[in-house]
Amino acid sequence: MSERVNVYEVAPRDGLQNESTVVETDDKVAFIERLVASGYRDVEISSFVRPRWVPQLADASEVVARTAHLRDENDVTFWALVPNRRGLDRAVESGLGAVATFLSASETHNKKNINRTVRESLAAQSEVIASAREEGMRVRAYISCVFGCPYEGHVDPDRAVDIAQALLSAGAEQISLGDTTGMGNPAQVADIIGRFKAAGVDLGRLALHMHDTRGTALANVLAGLQSGVRCFDASIAGLGGCPYAPGASGNLASEDLIYMLQEMGYDTGLDLESAAQAGDFIEDVLGRELPGRYHLYHRGAAGSAGSASTASTAGTGRARNSARG
Amino acid sequence: MSERVNVYEVAPRDGLQNESTVVETDDKVAFIERLVASGYRDVEISSFVRPRWVPQLADASEVVARTAHLRDENDVTFWALVPNRRGLDRAVESGLGAVATFLSASETHNKKNINRTVRESLAAQSEVIASAREEGMRVRAYISCVFGCPYEGHVDPDRAVDIAQALLSAGAEQISLGDTTGMGNPAQVADIIGRFKAAGVDLGRLALHMHDTRGTALANVLAGLQSGVRCFDASIAGLGGCPYAPGASGNLASEDLIYMLQEMGYDTGLDLESAAQAGDFIEDVLGRELPGRYHLYHRGAAGSAGSASTASTAGTGRARNSARG
Numbered sequence: 304m305s306e307r308v309n310v311y312e313v314a315p316r317d318g319l320q321n322e323s324t325v326v327e328t329d330d331k332v333a334f335i336e337r338l339v340a341s342g343y344r345d346v347e348i349s350s351f352v353r354p355r356w357v358p359q360l361a362d363a364s365e366v367v368a369r370t371a372h373l374r375d376e377n378d379v380t381f382w383a384l385v386p387n388r389r390g391l392d393r394a395v396e397s398g399l400g401a402v403a404t405f406l407s408a409s410e411t412h413n414k415k416n417i418n419r420t421v422r423e424s425l426a427a428q429s430e431v432i433a434s435a436r437e438e439g440m441r442v443r444a445y446i447s448c449v450f451g452c453p454y455e456g457h458v459d460p461d462r463a464v465d466i467a468q469a470l471l472s473a474g475a476e477q478i479s480l481g482d483t484t485g486m487g488n489p490a491q492v493a494d495i496i497g498r499f500k501a502a503g504v505d506l507g508r509l510a511l512h513m514h515d516t517r518g519t520a521l522a523n524v525l526a527g528l529q530s531g532v533r534c535f536d537a538s539i540a541g542l543g544g545c546p547y548a549p550g551a552s553g554n555l556a557s558e559d560l561i562y563m564l565q566e567m568g569y570d571t572g573l574d575l576e577s578a579a580q581a582g583d584f585i586e587d588v589l590g591r592e593l594p595g596r597y598h599l600y601h602r603g604a605a606g607s608a609g610s611a612s613t614a615s616t617a618g619t620g621r622a623r624n625s626a627r628g
Numbered sequence: 629m630s631e632r633v634n635v636y637e638v639a640p641r642d643g644l645q646n647e648s649t650v651v652e653t654d655d656k657v658a659f660i661e662r663l664v665a666s667g668y669r670d671v672e673i674s675s676f677v678r679p680r681w682v683p684q685l686a687d688a689s690e691v692v693a694r695t696a697h698l699r700d701e702n703d704v705t706f707w708a709l710v711p712n713r714r715g716l717d718r719a720v721e722s723g724l725g726a727v728a729t730f731l732s733a734s735e736t737h738n739k740k741n742i743n744r745t746v747r748e749s750l751a752a753q754s755e756v757i758a759s760a761r762e763e764g765m766r767v768r769a770y771i772s773c774v775f776g777c778p779y780e781g782h783v784d785p786d787r788a789v790d791i792a793q794a795l796l797s798a799g800a801e802q803i804s805l806g807d808t809t810g811m812g813n814p815a816q817v818a819d820i821i822g823r824f825k826a827a828g829v830d831l832g833r834l835a836l837h838m839h840d841t842r843g844t845a846l847a848n849v850l851a852g853l854q855s856g857v858r859c860f861d862a863s864i865a866g867l868g869g870c871p872y873a874p875g876a877s878g879n880l881a882s883e884d885l886i887y888m889l890q891e892m893g894y895d896t897g898l899d900l901e902s903a904a905q906a907g908d909f910i911e912d913v914l915g916r917e918l919p920g921r922y923h924l925y926h927r928g929a930a931g932s933a934g935s936a937s938t939a940s941t942a943g944t945g946r947a948r949n950s951a952r953g
Contacts, residue, residue, distance in 0.1 A: 486891075488888055488891035488892050489850050490892040490893065491891070516921065517884060517925055518883075518884030518887070518888075519888050522849070525847045525850055552925075562843070595843065596840055597841075597842045600842055
């Protein structure tokens with residue numbers, strides 16, 4: 304039996320919220336169906352933030368309602384982001400059973416994004432988490448800027464440990480440590496996970512959410528894997544780019560992560576080809592090229608296939624390309 | 629004193645040979661000047677294959693001649709690929725002091741690309757290497773398909789060890805192990821480097837040349853680094869894509885590698901900002917978007933800068949992007 308590693312899929316929420324295109328609810332539902340068919344156990348499908356803030360996800364309640372049968376028929380949990388009590392109330396009303404909260408390990412980043420001190424956010428979220436638990440919901444908590452802050456640069460790594468312990472005590476079952484700026488490096492990942500271990504945190508409670516802004520996301524995942532983390536957030540085809548830099552990458556692409564984990568012998572429970580096809584689907588919906596490496600390889604291989612199988616054509620192309628060294 | 633890790637730059641050869649555009653010699657020289665100014669100690673500047681095979685590099689002798697002053701004035705070695713005796717003769721005539729040979733660990737791949745068995749290639753190359761050494765030249769040898777073959781799939785990892793030992797015995801000073809297909813994974817890298825160790829090969833003689841086709845190149849480098857390898861091949865801005873899949877990635881992007889190594893505390897001797905600017909330069913010359921992650925981040929940050937500094941603007945954009953979790 305190979306060891307299980309979980310991929311937590313964020314594309315329908317973290318990916319689509321950053322798109323300038325507002326995707327039709329029908330297409331979101333079809334996308335989520337494809338993700339479930341690929342074998343995902345955890346998909347973050349929307350966000351109950353104010354529709355005015357994120358019009359892309361204003362149909363959260365409808366997406367939850369129209370995908371409810373998928374939850375019932377499959378071993379999958381659908382999650383949605385909730386910023387506050389009002390968001391939680393909407394999530395409860397929608398019938399969803401799992402929510403995710405968020406705050407930042409950086410004081411300045413938290414202040415600018417949530418307009419609260421970290422201490423204030425923690426107090427407010429502890430109440431939201433307690434309420435969610437009373438409703439019988441599962442709760443995940445994101446901590447952003449764990450590996451660096453766009454305003455402060457370096458962030459004290461022990462802050463994430465302290466905040467995580469408070470959130471776990473409040474009732475969160477998992478903490479996702481975010482490299483919001485994509486500044487992290489593998490040595491830093493090993494150091495920070497080591498601090499969680501030293502503080503007695505069960506590593507089974509942790510996930511890593513690494514951004515690929517500088518190409519380091521998968522190397523950072525490897526360091527997390529080596530340190531004992533067994534859950535990683537990723538987004539199909541690298542969906543969730545950064546609006547200020549067309550073509551630049553934000554989220555780690557799920558296909559790249561799945562490929563690496565499976566080749567290393569881990570059991571992800573996922574079908575890579577099916578996941579890659581979900582990436583092709585959402586790319587067609589959005590009408591713009593998505594940046595994931597495996598995604599581009601997969602699309603290119605299919606595009607050049609002709610009558611041959613895609614795999615062998617891809618191989619031939621690659622071989623020709625490298626023919627002179 | 630931090631530990632030294634060497635980045636061997638392949639963009640002027642491995643990158644440009646795969647471009648449909650033939651770059652002017654003037655621009656190649658200007659590009660190589662920028663690379664040298666970034667602090668590189670090893671740059672592969674061209675290839676002495678038949679011009680009919682690779683018209684993009686038909687000006688190899690001129691590039692060598694016009695960059696000779698850079699070699700004299702800096703602590704840098706310029707390398708060129710030579711496929712055979714004729715190529716070596718041209719390299720000698722050009723005045724270059726360092727050459728690279730190539731063959732494949734896969735019998736089928738070698739046969740299709742060089743039209744020889746691996747044994748035949750090894751015999752021919754041993755003679756070329758010996759001749760080069762007699763001329764006082766430095767010799768590097770590439771072994772491709774070490775981590776997988778487009779035709780055979782799995783490749784016996786011990787073949788690379790045997791071939792490398794033969795090439796070292798013939799006089800090569802360094803062996804670059806190529807993941808030609810981008811199929812490699814970190815566990816495999818650790819396994820293969822472990823076999824070299826077990827065979828008594830000095831790891832200082834090895835380099836890794838990882839392709840990013842499936843996004844795994846930097847994670848594979850990390851595994852190599854952890855196994856004791858201290859030289860990695862990379863290409864500025866990820867230059868050297870795969871012609872069958874526009875946008876798909878071939879070579880590992882140098883900026884991503886440099887960023888990771890420096891953040892981990894290794895001494896690369898390189899100036900990342902200067903290397904990134906070399907990437908912007910060659911992108912402008914080629915007139916197409918290059919795929920490197922850090923490159924795209926760097927370009928996007930500069931593009932959105934306005935009157936603010938690029939770094940703080942990039943930070944703000946990133947922060948806004950992640951404002952809702």
